[in-house]
Amino acid sequence: MSNESISVAAPQSTRPASDTSAAKTLIEVDNLDFYYGKKQALCDINLEIPEKLVTAFIGPSGCGKSTLLRCFNRMNDLVDVAHIGSGSIKIHGVDINSKNVDVIELRKRVGMVFQKSNPFPKSIYENITYGLKIRGIKKKSYLDEVVERSLRGAALWDEVKDRLHDSALGMSGGQQQRLCIARAIAVEPEIILMDEPCSALDPIATAQIEELIDELKTDFTIVIVTHNMQQATRVSDKTAFFYLGKLIEYDDTARLFSNPDNKQTEDYITGRFG
């Protein structure tokens, strides 16, 4: 995907750049080493992700960007052999891998949207309320309210308000992905992780999701993994470039794309390798 020749000398951001220097740090990654069995997937990552901004992770396939993303809500726990070697990840200054942390509570605060839209084989309404129901919330009026708010938040309300009880699998790919975003924001997380959310979508649906990301930024901190560098320039405030498990460069998006410090970064964003 990323080896198309893309020349992004001066990104034409269509929106006013957010002030990245003033933002508070939310996620703090210190000297993180991560392994799949004996194979090291991340080496000595140091990264600070600011609050209520969009941070993009870019890099060629297998560079560890998705692995790092999945560390933030400990989705890697599902993989038996995956483990952290050393270092820590702190959110609000709390080490999320410490023994006292309830992973269930963590995931409530750190939502996730996957590469392939994965609504449950249930109705639209049930998809949105799933996160609340598993926490024992049953009050109908509250659930109704959350469904409407979440669907509006995901710019989906007007399209589906008349068929909330139809199966979610009958929606188009783009709608399904927005439903997954609505499902994630229904539980009011602080952070939303997005793992290549647009890679399976057509350009129109992609544009809708990107617009949505821009709106969500006011309420949520977003970390997005993308293969599409134009997308990174369009949606993100900060960008981190990974290569072979190492963080090569991390900077404001505008600066990273226009004037990278590192030769490898420059080669990658200009499409010389990938």
Next chain:
Amino acid sequence: MNLKSSNSSFSAESIQKQGNGFLGVEWGTYIKAFFGGNAFVAMFVLALITLFLFKEGVGFFPQYRKDMELYRASGQEFVGLLKTELDDYDELQQQLGKVQVSILTDLYAEGKEWEEVTALTAPFQASLDQTSSAADPLRQVVKKAIDITSEAKEAVVVNNTRREITGVDLTTLMNEEQSAAFLKSSREQIIAMMPEIEAANDMFLENLLAAQEAMPELNLSPDAKKEMLIYEKGLKTFLDSMTKFDDKLAKYDPEKPFTFLQTLGGFLFGSQWTTNSSWQDFYGIWPLLSGSLLVTLVALSFAIPFGVFAAVYVNQVASSSEQNIIKPYIEFISAIPSVVIGFFGVAIFGTFIRTLSEQDFLAWVPFFPISERLNAYTAGCLLALMAVPTIFTLAEDALNNVPKAFTEASEAMGATRWQTIWRIQIPSSLSGIISAVLLGFGRVIGETMVVLLCAGNQIAVPELSKGLGIVFEPVHTMTGIIAQEMGEVVPGSIHYRALFCVGIFLFFLSLLINYIAQAIVRRYKISAG
């Protein structure tokens, strides 16, 4: 570097067909014919089997209808109503006998001697004798009627058989008109007995009420009281049904034809499967069907939880080393021959269950101790063992087919593993699990050896009044009856055809179950979004 060998240049010769095949036909054609032929033979044989099954089975209905017509025409059916009444009464008497046994047991338990006990129970004994003899007048009349009708039918049957064998109408034999007239005369004899019968029946009722009146006040222990209550309830039902008998007797019309629908109904819903009877053979599938269903119900109530939950555990929770032990182990069960499982049931499991039911610490269970070692429960438990691998394997497949994306999404929402299993995995794979259960059902209802050995083989419709204790009743099954009786029937007889009909019924049942299972899978197949 030369990657091409020298003789690979393209020419008309180089791409010409090589070899001639055999007898001018290409080898490919033979291979095709071989595979196609195999498929054809398989289909042909299956079609033949089905055809044969139907050919032999369908003849049952006209034959049975003729038989039942004779039953009606000879007046046997009419007498049968009276006979049923008397049989019901005998059953009631047995219940009273149980009360007696209970009273005697209590008295002996108190340490009383035989003389004392006899003296104490003398009034009850007298009343018992009185009740028992109440039906005597009716019994005598009915016996006479039975003899008349049986003889008449027998004569006609023998006559018809001889006519069939010789193939000519010998003058000594009756033709159809003559036998009809002969049967009519037999019927008229019975109708002539009507006043006598009615008088006997009235006397019976009178005697019964008098005996009831004369029943001494009894000081009963709780156990005896329980039996007595059952008796009193039975008596009330019997008295109610007596008036109904009167109605039936009055409305009875021996000239009414026996329709085809009645024959079909008699087969599907008849509550009697009686063969080689001196009175009349009945081929009602209901006792066998209910037995099969009862055994299946017991089997599935064990096999579904074990199979499905084991599948959930192996698929969702178990580590891979556990999986490597559990999966082959469960699948191995299906390799045990059913006769071995049945043998185990007869030799060990049945006795174990009965001994268990006799233990004091289980005395609180209402239907314990059980009297029969071999019953629906024993057979059901062993069949469960055979159904578990089927249900387990298919349910596990179904769970495996749930896209990993659903699990991931659920866990990312902060659901626990159990919430994910319960709210996502199981609902998503429900169609597969249901069809697994249905196929398990098919497996169990078609199983023969285990039920033949372990179900007790008593041809009777299990009594619902026993509550859950019904599962400890010995039953007979559709598969069991075919296996048991097919060896000793005369080919072409009604009995032979009746067994084929049971086979056809089983065939349709299995077909239906498989169809439903497939329809469910098709209908609810989940597509990963």
